[in-house]
Structure formats: structure tokens, C-alpha cells
Amino acid sequence: MAPRTRCLLWSFFFVVLLLVNISFAIEERQAQCDGVNALSPSCQSRESLHYRDFFYIGGRYTKGDSGPTTGTVLVDQVYVEKLTPALGVRQPRPVIFVHPGGRITSPSWLNTPDNRKGFASFFLDLGYQVYLLDTQAVGRSSENDVKNFPLTPGSTIEEVERGYTAPETANLYPTAKDHDKWPGTGLRGDPTFEAFAGSIIPVTTNNIALETALRAAGCQLLQIIGPAFVVAHSFGSFAPILWSNDCPHLVLGSVNLEPANTPFQLFVGLDPATLGSFPTRPWGLTNTRLDYVPPVSDPKELATAPVGEETRERRRCILQVEPARKLPNVASVPYLALTSNASVHVTWDHCVVEYLRQVGASPEWYFLDDLGITGHGLFMHLELGNLEIAKVVHEWIVKTLYGFGVSAGR
Secondary structure, three states: OOHHHHHHHHHHHHHHHHHHHHHHHHHHHHHHOOHHHHHOOOOOOOOOOEEEEEEEEEEEEEEOOOOOOOOEEEEEEEEEEEEEEOOOOOOOOOEEEEOOOOEOOHHHHOEOOOOOEOHHHHHHHOOOOEEEEEOOOOHHHOOOOOOOOOEEOOOOHHHHHHHHHOHHHHOOOOOHHHOOOOOOOOOOOOHHHHHHHOOOEOEEOOHHHHHHHHHHHHHHHHHHHOOEEEEEEHHHHHHHHHHHHHOHHHEEEEEEEOOOOOOOEEEEOOOHHHOEEEEOOOOOOOOOOOOOEOOOOOHHHOOEEEEOOOOOOOOOEEEEOOOOOEOHHHHOOOEEEEEOOOOHHHHOHHHHHHHHHHOOOOOEEEEHHHHOOOOOOOOHHHOOOHHHHHHHHHHHHHHHHHOOOOOOOO
16 A cells, blocks of 8 residues: 555544544533533533513502502513524514413523423524513512412422323323423432422412403513414413403414313312312403403303313313303414323313314314324423424414414314
8 A cells, every 4th residue: 555545544544533532522511511511601502592682561550568668669560581583583473482370480481401492492593583471470570569469389399290290100190101201200309300390489379460460461562562473381371362352463373382271170180089170260261351242241140061071081171051152352363272192281171172162263272192292291392302392383373374384283
């Protein structure tokens, strides 16, 4: 072999070896930056490049009457972040993200507990303007009206494990065993679990005060930014219903991940011996007024009856007695529900969909399993494969705006 050829071969060998070592170093560094370790200055951000502005919106002045406060205080204001993609806005309408009604806040849309990209980054990459808000009395919307916004601790660690992050270990409902998408074990002591548990905060027990404040701030926000899509998770689903009622011309579509506003009741117990519910949301989907036709001045005027059997597989609904009163404003807004097969919501989300149909809406309802997206639980937007779910939401928005796309509803 000629000396020149031998030299080239050795050079090529050393280049390959160098590249392999660099690859291993990158992988090792990425592993060291998972989860909370990403706080290290040496870790690069995995977020999408964007500009950030923040504002407080809504609120009202009232006389202080708590403790030493005797002057005027501003209450009921909402913290809002505006995220603008650095490469420019390329989508015609913005998206507002609403977190669950307490327990965790708007940062849950930014990234996942193990530091992967979240829904906000996905939509920023597609050129959407993104708005994140903290509902009243939680997070950065901490409430000055302490008298009307009493707080209770958020979900217990036991509830988080058996209901959110590792339901397969408790196996309290038939499909719980299929859950396998939480990053990590889903149990205390696991770094990803600890990161998630740290995000759980107190929640107000006064849902009437919360809804009253949020419906005003939400429509004010929409009046400023113009018509937008709303993406809500779990108990956050009351927000797009209220806004669809009060300012439907500004809500282009309502996307609900595991909607928790089951009509007239909140389910308790997953064990067959303790199945049941307690009454709540007297206006059907909300705790505060909705504009029914024929009009309703008192929610007691809504005649209701239980429908279906009460089983672990499919919970019994409470619906109106026919002929049902309608909700024309709510019904005018396109609605999508997304349900994970391995979430407890698979046992009761049908009640939300059936009630919307009863009041005149035409909701679409996607089961992730029908789309080939399996193994997800309640917090689907934080689990492995979350961006695949975000893509489903984006495609529904495109279909709603332009009238074409793949339909996968039930």
C-alpha cells in the first residue's frame, strides 16, 4: 500500500473515531441534562426560540376587609404570557392554553417534567402565537380577594401516583393496566415524578368565584387578541365553555384534553364498592350561569335524570329530561374532546359529549387509541409521545379553519 494511501486511511480512521467520541459525549451530556439537571448552566435549552411578553388582565377594585388591609385592592386579575415565534408568526390565529383548574399552572404547557418539548414549543415551531394564562387564585394569578378564594392543598402524592402518573400500579379502573407512557416509574423517588409533584400547588374551593372572575378576564383577553382557539386540560375545560357562552364570536374552536366538566356531578371512587358522585355544576357544564333557550333564571328549572348504568367501565350520566333546553352560543363553537384509553376519563368523558349533543352542539370526540396513540393517561400532554398528540390538535385546528383534514371522531 502506498504511503499516501496509508496516510489517508489512518486519517479517515482517526476522524471516524473522533466523531464517535463526540457522539458519545453529546449523548452523555444530554443524559446529564434530563429533568431538573437542565438547570445547570452547561445545559442548552430545548425550548423553541421565541419572544416573551407578560401582562395582567381583568380585575376589579374593591374595599379591602382582610387583616390590616382597609384600603382599595385590585382583585381577580389574570396573569397572561404572550409567546411569539422568533422566526415570525405564520399561522392566521393564535392559541390560548388553559391549565387544569388549579393543582398545576401554565408552565405545564412549556415543557415536560423530564424536560422534553411541550405543547407550547410545538405550536411555536409551527408559527402560532401562543398565550398562556394562570387562572385566578393559582400561580402568578394569586388572588387578593382572600375572603372569596379559600385554598385547599392540591392533589396528594397518593392521588398523583394512582390517578395520574402510575395508574397501572393501582389498577382501579379497567384500562389502567394499559398505561405505559409516563416518563419514568411514575412513583415517588423517581426524578421525573418528583419534578411533576413539585409543580402541584393549592387550589381554590370556591368554583363560583373562580368562574365569575375567569369568564370576565377571558373575554377581555379575546377582545384584545381577536378570535382564537382555546386548548384546555381537565378541569380547565370550564374556561372555553364559559367563553363560548359569553363571547362565542371570539372562540374559533374549543379543544379539551380529558374534559372534566361532567354535567351536574363530580365522580368519586373507582372501586366497585364505592362508585358514586356528588352534585356540582348546577348549570350543567359549569357552576355559573349559562344562556339556555328557553331561558333559565334558576338552574333548578333544569329538569334532569340519571341515564345509564353505573359501572367501572362506563359511569352513569345525568342529562336533561327531554325536550332539553339548548345552549345556542356554546353550540355555535366547534368542540373537540380528546380521551386517552388508559386514563380514568375513558369511563366518563361520554357524559360531557352526550350533554353537548343534547344542548344542540356537534362535538367531535377522538379516542387516542383510534389514532394509534396508545398507553396515555390523564396528563397526556406531559407524557412520552406528547407532540404526536399536539399534532392531532394542530390538524383539527387546520380542519376547522379551512374545512379539510382527517376526521377521526366517534
